[in-house]
Amino acid sequence: FSTFPGMPKWRKNHLTYRIVNYTQDLPRAAVDSAIKKALKVWEGVTPLTFTRMLEGEADIMISFAVREHGDFYPFDGPGNRLAHAYPPGPEFYGDVHFDDDEKWTEDASGTNLFLVAAHELGHSLGLFHSTDTKALMYPLYNSFTDLTRFRLSQDDVDGIQFLYGPPPPSPAEPEVPAESSPLESGTLVKCDPALSFDAVSTLRGEILFFKNRYFWRKLHWKPQPELNLISTFWPSLPSDLDAAYEVISKDAVFIFKGRKFWEVRGNDVQAGYPRSIHTLGFPATIRKIDAAVSDKEKKKTYFFTEDKYWRFDEKSQSMEKGFPRFIADDFPGVDGKVDAVLQAFGFFYFFSGSTQFEFDPNARKVTHVLKSNSWLMC
């Protein structure tokens, strides 16, 4: 599963919806029923509830339209694009639009309204598309779905509960502490003083702080960092990364996990990856790296493994002789295993657990010791 960029979600559990207009393909009652049934699909696995409004501005406005319909995402006649929806938020966000050039039906003889509505409402709640071909949130319409036994896939349930957690225990069930979603359950509180990072990298002027399957994205024009799933932008990358660094001259970010590494440019994972880290010149004894950073001035990339580091020459594309060297010898004061390294403002920032060492390469000394999450406005 994945969520929209910035991970928008409703900040309340009781949402409203309104069916603004109707298709001529079906009786109104059939449309009402299909929408209600589609909402129940999500209600059943979350704390969310949906109340219908007959007028005014509801959170989720549902309408039928053809071709250009005022949102710069025109429909395209019969087939191809069936519908679209917007992620949670004010005004047109959260809304669902159905292409009325489709033949909307209650069964599978045409385009089943319930099935498409359940998918689009997944978007209205904050889910992006899934690569799981069995998931409701898979982008292609599956006309062979057995409508009589429709069920969300585990991927759909994992996705929506990642955002909203599971439904509250019903009165009959024993009171168990409702496990909230990872966002609330503390596993991902950005100002947790114990927070550490898996990897940190710049990317086209932004700074990315990777943790588990997520990353915080620090945009210089936005004080608050944005939390995203790695899969939202790079569906093929793994989670729990080891290291990441940007080579600005190549407009590329290199991502490491275990013996493999990937090159990404913006959204695009470059062809021919993953490659083995040993192609960079590491001996076979090295099974992973802990951290990496590329010095754009010197055109050297530093790789950190346990208590040593290596230096890679970006011009000759080769590991330099005389390495590895002890980190303590050349970066005095940087203690402990290095989780991640960032170069900014002429300093190197070494992240080790919840501690961050600001290192001045000219003075060759640690100038500040900070909390790792100081970059996240904590």
Add this chain to the structure above:
Amino acid sequence: YPLNGAVKEENPNMDFAQKYLKNYYNLAKDVNQVYRRKDNGPVVKKIQEMQKFLGLEVTGKLDSNTLEVIRKPRCGVPDVGQ
């Protein structure tokens, strides 16, 4: 016209595929089929990305299977974040 290769005859499948990749996979709007470069790098990469996302064999080519899938009805929301 690019010196290193004549503009190939129009390929309706490629047109449809490029439109699909622009709509759903962030293929840059300026990748214009008229200036089709020999290696067609960005489009091939995007075809591979789309094939991987949709669970197809990653060939980087508009094989029949891929063409069949991109003509299937779908949701209008993109598959990859901007």
